[in-house]
Amino acid sequence: MSIIELLASISLLVLSIFFYLTKNTRSRASSKSDPDLPKSYPLIGSSVAIFANRKRLIQWTSDLIRNSPSATVVLHRFLDDSRVVTGDPANVQHMLKTQFQNYEKGSKSRRDLFDFLGNGIFNIDGDSWKFQRQLSSHEFSTKSLRKFVETVVDTELSQRLIPILSAAAANNAVLDLQDILQRFAFDNICKIAFGYDPAYLLPGLPEAEFAKTFDEAAKISSGRLISAFPYLWKIKSFLNIGSEKRLKEASSQLREFAKNIIKEKKQQISKNSSLESDVDLLSRFLSSGHSDEDFVTDIVISFILAGRDTTSAALTWYFWLLSQNQEVEKEVLREIKEKSESPVYEEVKDMAYTHASLCESMRLYPPVPVDSKVAQRDDVLPDGTVVKKGMRVSYHPYAMGRLELLWGSDWEKFRPERWLESATTDGANKVGKWRFVGRDPYTYPVFQAGPRICLGKDMAFLQMKRVVAGILRRFKVAPVAEDGFEPVFVAYLTSKMKGGFPVRFEKRDD
Numbered sequence: 001m002s003i004i005e006l007l008a009s010i011s012l013l014v015l016s017i018f019f020y021l022t023k024n025t026r027s028r029a030s031s032k033s034d035p036d037l038p039k040s041y042p043l044i045g046s047s048v049a050i051f052a053n054r055k056r057l058i059q060w061t062s063d064l065i066r067n068s069p070s071a072t073v074v075l076h077r078f079l080d081d082s083r084v085v086t087g088d089p090a091n092v093q094h095m096l097k098t099q100f101q102n103y104e105k106g107s108k109s110r111r112d113l114f115d116f117l118g119n120g121i122f123n124i125d126g127d128s129w130k131f132q133r134q135l136s137s138h139e140f141s142t143k144s145l146r147k148f149v150e151t152v153v154d155t156e157l158s159q160r161l162i163p164i165l166s167a168a169a170a171n172n173a174v175l176d177l178q179d180i181l182q183r184f185a186f187d188n189i190c191k192i193a194f195g196y197d198p199a200y201l202l203p204g205l206p207e208a209e210f211a212k213t214f215d216e217a218a219k220i221s222s223g224r225l226i227s228a229f230p231y232l233w234k235i236k237s238f239l240n241i242g243s244e245k246r247l248k249e250a251s252s253q254l255r256e257f258a259k260n261i262i263k264e265k266k267q268q269i270s271k272n273s274s275l276e277s278d279v280d281l282l283s284r285f286l287s288s289g290h291s292d293e294d295f296v297t298d299i300v301i302s303f304i305l306a307g308r309d310t311t312s313a314a315l316t317w318y319f320w321l322l323s324q325n326q327e328v329e330k331e332v333l334r335e336i337k338e339k340s341e342s343p344v345y346e347e348v349k350d351m352a353y354t355h356a357s358l359c360e361s362m363r364l365y366p367p368v369p370v371d372s373k374v375a376q377r378d379d380v381l382p383d384g385t386v387v388k389k390g391m392r393v394s395y396h397p398y399a400m401g402r403l404e405l406l407w408g409s410d411w412e413k414f415r416p417e418r419w420l421e422s423a424t425t426d427g428a429n430k431v432g433k434w435r436f437v438g439r440d441p442y443t444y445p446v447f448q449a450g451p452r453i454c455l456g457k458d459m460a461f462l463q464m465k466r467v468v469a470g471i472l473r474r475f476k477v478a479p480v481a482e483d484g485f486e487p488v489f490v491a492y493l494t495s496k497m498k499g500g501f502p503v504r505f506e507k508r509d510d
Helices: 005-023 030-035 049-051 053-066 087-096 109-118 126-140 143-170 177-193 209-226 231-239 242-271 279-288 295-323 326-338 346-350 352-364 457-472
Strands: 072-076 082-086 371-375 392-394 420-425 426-437 473-480 489-491 494-495 503-508
Touching: 030 231, 049 053, 049 126, 053 143, 087 392, 109 295, 109 371, 126 279, 126 295, 143 177, 143 242, 143 457, 177 209, 177 242, 177 279, 177 295, 177 420, 177 457, 177 503, 209 242, 209 295, 231 242, 242 279, 242 295, 279 295, 295 326, 295 352, 295 457, 295 473, 295 494, 326 352, 326 457, 346 457, 352 420, 352 426, 457 473
Parallel strands: 082 392
Antiparallel strands: 072 082, 371 392, 420 426, 473 503, 489 494
């Protein structure tokens, strides 16, 4: 038994004894007044319940929110580390917009993710965040970057993804669609962010060292954030053992890799100072005068995290839901066939039903199921919840997508029509024609909201619609699972389908 396993065992034993000795101790008022909340005890709070549900924290906290009359709960953790978890849109708006300056990422979150994300845009606050946001916002708003993204996505789709799926269909082979989509997204975002092609989506499905290292760093960093007993990872970090040793090694490798690419880019730019329109984000940042290697590396690694894991997660669950809802699939396919083989940006934007079905999928299975901020001063949320300085406050998109108050009694149904209304032309209703009607970003904070709303939202939809159209036009996606099988939703920094998503591809008749 390793030293860390011994420490963990001792800690659990001590907690178990303490729990037994205090089982008749009066619970905190929050637990006593709400029987659905886990009991909270002196010193350890609800850490026993949190630890017991550690493998399904998203579902467990979602159930707590759904069972709470206010859609908000307060969880007491080890050493009185209290946290608010909410699904109330008014609270979300309060955090992300009205009192934006009071709710930051916080020093703990920055510390937990620093080895992986450094001072990237997703891990900082204040002036540094504002500067990176303005810089990134400028680049994301350019038509030239949008065109570059279209070109990258279409090339990866036509030259790599479709041929692999065609071969699988011809051979009746089973593929893990989650893995395929992650490879597709990883190639795309590396080209868009770095101008580097990892060639991760090839017929042999090779292992890419950079992708593997990135995965490991993301998973271990996520473990730090959700740890019921954070002192355990801090001990491992101090001793440089176990997962913490691997995180340091992985983060170092990622940064070394990125810096080598940056050096090559600088050399290319120095030889050709005229910047072409179809270039990656790294070239754009360097050409605009931002040449500090650490600064640029942090930004680009953050973009890879956002661009790779979120779209692949969204699409994995989307194809699962389509396979279980044939009428929705038929309507999506009808809309796709109305468009050209490779629809241009404006045509993709007009795919209202497909857009609605993607939004509906992410309502049920958001790529980022929970996000947290830290209060910089005492506050009171709109629902009356008292927030003390330094307290972590989390909003919960996964739970919010399951609230009857927000989505009605049929919230469990995958129903894109809840996002649509009938379109009207020349005063006459056209059957099958739809107009998309979005929800406010505080009821549906899948892309965050307020000043930190996702810069890549439009590009994410562009990529997802291109992939959906490219696959469904040619193939029917058939899960390899027994009737009644339900995949398990798991979350690290972003969500995944536990164990992958094995499917067969059935070629459609012309």
